[in-house]
Amino acid sequence: MRAWRIAAIVLTGIGLGLCWNAASGRGFALGGNAFLKAGDQIVEIPAAEAKQRLEQGALVLDARGWEFYKMGHIPGSLNLPMEDFENAFQKLEPKLRGSFDIIVYCAGYGCEASHITVRQLKEKGVHAVILNEGWPAWQDAGYPTREGEQP
Amino acid sequence: MKWLRHPALHGLLGLVVGGVFLYACWDKILEPRKFAAIVYRYQVIGPSQTLGFLPANLLAVTLPWVELLVGALLVTGFWRREAAALAGGLLIVFLAAVGIATAQGIDLQNCGCFSVAEHGGRAAGWTLVAGDLALLLVCAVLALVPARRADAAAPAGAPVAAH
Numbered sequence: 210m211r212a213w214r215i216a217a218i219v220l221t222g223i224g225l226g227l228c229w230n231a232a233s234g235r236g237f238a239l240g241g242n243a244f245l246k247a248g249d250q251i252v253e254i255p256a257a258e259a260k261q262r263l264e265q266g267a268l269v270l271d272a273r274g275w276e277f278y279k280m281g282h283i284p285g286s287l288n289l290p291m292e293d294f295e296n297a298f299q300k301l302e303p304k305l306r307g308s309f310d311i312i313v314y315c316a317g318y319g320c321e322a323s324h325i326t327v328r329q330l331k332e333k334g335v336h337a338v339i340l341n342e343g344w345p346a347w348q349d350a351g352y353p354t355r356e357g358e359q360p
Numbered sequence: 361m362k363w364l365r366h367p368a369l370h371g372l373l374g375l376v377v378g379g380v381f382l383y384a385c386w387d388k389i390l391e392p393r394k395f396a397a398i399v400y401r402y403q404v405i406g407p408s409q410t411l412g413f414l415p416a417n418l419l420a421v422t423l424p425w426v427e428l429l430v431g432a433l434l435v436t437g438f439w440r441r442e443a444a445a446l447a448g449g450l451l452i453v454f455l456a457a458v459g460i461a462t463a464q465g466i467d468l469q470n471c472g473c474f475s476v477a478e479h480g481g482r483a484a485g486w487t488l489v490a491g492d493l494a495l496l497l498v499c500a501v502l503a504l505v506p507a508r509r510a511d512a513a514a515p516a517g518a519p520v521a522a523h
Contacts, residue, residue: 210503214442218433222426230421235392239417242407243396319401 244324251327253341256350259312267310270301270337272322273344283314283347284355291315291322294329305335314340314347361505370507371437373498377447378434380495381427384474388424391476396420398472402461426450434502444502451496458484 230236237243245251254262263269269286271278278288287304289297298305305311311330315322323339330337340346348354363369388395396417400407405415427450433443454473461468461484468484470477482488 210441210445214439215446218429218439218443218446219426222429223422225429226422226425229389229425230392235390236421237393237396237417239414239421241413243393243400243413243417243420318403318407319397321397 242324244321249324249328251324252338254312254338255341256346256352259314259340259347260350260352262310262312265310267312268304268308269340270311270313270326271344272313272315272326273320277316279356279358281344281348281354281356282360283344284353285360286314287360289313289326291326291329294326298329298333305330305333311335311337312340313337314343317343317345364501364505365508367507367509370440370502373502374434374437374440374444377444377495377498377502378431378436381431381434381447383431385424385427385431387474387476388420388472389428392421392424394476395424395472398470398476401466401468402457403464403466404457404460423450441503441506444499448496448499448503451492451499455489455492455496458489 230239238245242253259267259269263283263285269283270289271282271286272289272291274290274292275288278286278290282288287301289301313323313326313330315326320343323343327337327339399405399416399420405411405419407413407416426446430443430447430450433439434447458468458471471482471484471488473482473488475482
């Protein structure tokens with residue numbers, strides 16, 4: 210067995226991967242969140258800022274499913290599940306259009322729901338920002354949480 | 361254990377493991393963003409405040425191509441021992457990542473092994489670990505036990521040709 214062959218396989222794979230990412234049209238910027246697409250103007254804010262803005266009257270939206278919302282959510286947040294966006298949006302529309310500051314969160318890294326929801330809101334003319342790292346970041350910061358159906 | 365050196369056995373094992381790797385890489389190559397999302401869930405190499413997104417993104421973009429090469433080499437038999445050693449290494453790294461994530465209480469509903477679909481894929485569990493250990497064993501045989509040359513008459517005690 211020859212070590213240089215193993216190195217050659219790995220290096221060729223890395224090279225092909227980087228070329229594919231750059232040229233295939235399916236790639237993404239390696240330095241940022243893979244959920245962000247070209248042209249996205251999505252703003253992500255840390256948990257501390259989200260808490261501060263919540264205290265100043267920001268509207269917080271939970272983009273996870275209803276079951277996850279009931280298990281635990283940010284106090285005061287409303288559930289706008291990505292899977293049922295249109296229905297949920299219709300119910301919340303007056304509140305959403307009357308809010309000057311909207312923050313969306315989901316299940317953290319690996320969860321794309323908040324990015325998709327912010328894009329869908331933008332299409333409806335509603336501007337929102339994302340809580341960076343989502344629900345886990347809020348929990349890790351030790352900020353208050355609430356269980357159940359009530360916001 | 362002469363049968364372990366039989367070239368036909370090595371060919372068959374290479375076909376099986378190589379086929380698994382080729383099947384595993386396909387979805388990830390076509391959907392690098394979704395695979396990156398799965399890598400994020402592991403929380404082993406970020407993203408985090410200190411590491412940022414780069415290590416996780418680099419892994420998501422390059423790993424499937426290494427799998428593709430490993431799979432192709434195992435299937436064709438070219439550099440088979442080296443490809444098997446690398447496949448074994450990848451399986452060990454993967455098992456370690458699953459172990460670390462599980463120890464941190466992360467629920468990996470989709471391990472990202474064969475599918476990057478948000479709903480679907482294979483959950484991390486004992487079945488997955490058992491399957492990977494079986495593949496690891498096959499990789500060990502391919503990498504550590506040299507096959508006899510197919511055209512050699514191979515009388516008893518004849519020197520083994522390096523692959």
